[in-house]
Amino acid sequence: MISAIILASGYSRRMGRNKLLLKYRGKSLVEHTIDTILQCSFLEAILVAREEEIINIGNRNSIKVIKNENAFKGISESIKLGVSESGETEGYMFFTGDQPFLDMDTVKKLAYTFKEDSDCIIIPRFKGKRGSPVIFPWIFKEDFLNLEGDVGGKIVINKNLDRVKYVEVQDDMRLFDVDTNESYEYILQLEEKSEYV
Numbered sequence: 001m002i003s004a005i006i007l008a009s010g011y012s013r014r015m016g017r018n019k020l021l022l023k024y025r026g027k028s029l030v031e032h033t034i035d036t037i038l039q040c041s042f043l044e045a046i047l048v049a050r051e052e053e054i055i056n057i058g059n060r061n062s063i064k065v066i067k068n069e070n071a072f073k074g075i076s077e078s079i080k081l082g083v084s085e086s087g088e089t090e091g092y093m094f095f096t097g098d099q100p101f102l103d104m105d106t107v108k109k110l111a112y113t114f115k116e117d118s119d120c121i122i123i124p125r126f127k128g129k130r131g132s133p134v135i136f137p138w139i140f141k142e143d144f145l146n147l148e149g150d151v152g153g154k155i156v157i158n159k160n161l162d163r164v165k166y167v168e169v170q171d172d173m174r175l176f177d178v179d180t181n182e183s184y185e186y187i188l189q190l191e192e193k194s195e196y197v
Contacts (some may be wrong), residue, residue, distance in 0.1 A: 001043035002111055002135060003089040005150075006033055006058075008049040008097045009071040019178050020054060020097045024187055029178060030054055030097040034061050039104040040111065043089050043154035050076040074150030083144045090118055092144070093135045094153060100187060102133070103171045110135055115165050120165040121157055124175055130166075131175030137163075 008030055020030040027035070030047075032164055035122040037045050038061065047058035050071040059063035066085050068088040070077045083092060091114055093107075093155055106124065114122045114135045136144075143156050157164060178184050 001041070001089060002091045002093050004037045004040075004042040004045045004093050004095060005079075005086070006030070006037070006045070006047045006049075006095045006097050007075065007076045007078040007082065008047055008054050010075070011071070015181055017185070018051060019184070020076050021051075022178065022184055023083040024100045026190060028057065031057055031061075031098045032100040033095050033102065033106050034058070034063065036102055036104055036107060037095065039109050040062075042093070044087060046082050046085055046144060048082045068086075072145075073143060073148075074173075075152045076147035076149055079144050079147055080154075083141055089138055090114075090137050091137050092140075094131050095133045096172040096177060098178045099132065099174075099176060100178070101176050103174060106169060106174045107133070110167055112157065115167065117165055119163065120161050121160060123157070123164060124169045126165040126169045126172040126175055131169070132177070 008020055022027045024032065045063040047065045048068050049058060049064055049065065050068045055065050066081050068078055068081055086092065110122050110124060119137055124131045125162050134152065136156065139146060140156055178187065
């Protein structure tokens, strides 16, 4: 079984507001991620957050919530908290919380691929572009616990390229993330036109 870890401690500096609380189809972006995770079979779901509003969302959904008191140090702090609070797991699946179109089928496809090849790092990809969520085997636990600063899983991936296995995603929107105000305006336009569910 895999532990699902939602990294929700960022500052969204490019947007000037917490993007995970932005609404899409009546729910915050982070709620869409939580909903998708709860539809899948994980060992546990862990939300690492710093803002009370996001912490409250996690508590309302009855998932494990960890407050990140050192978010200012960078993403490594979120990763270390999530990994250190995980139980005995076969792997860690890291979610960013800003992908409203990530669906259960995509998550399950990634998890199934990991089950078939549990020594590999599983990365979704569309036409050569890598995305999230990514699954790492438990053997990388110490690598994650030794991360410092604003450094994430990419450094572990780059050191272990021989272990990487890509899963091709048929629809690029499944990996679409809301990183800028422009990308948020784009999904709001889709919502208005009901072009994408």
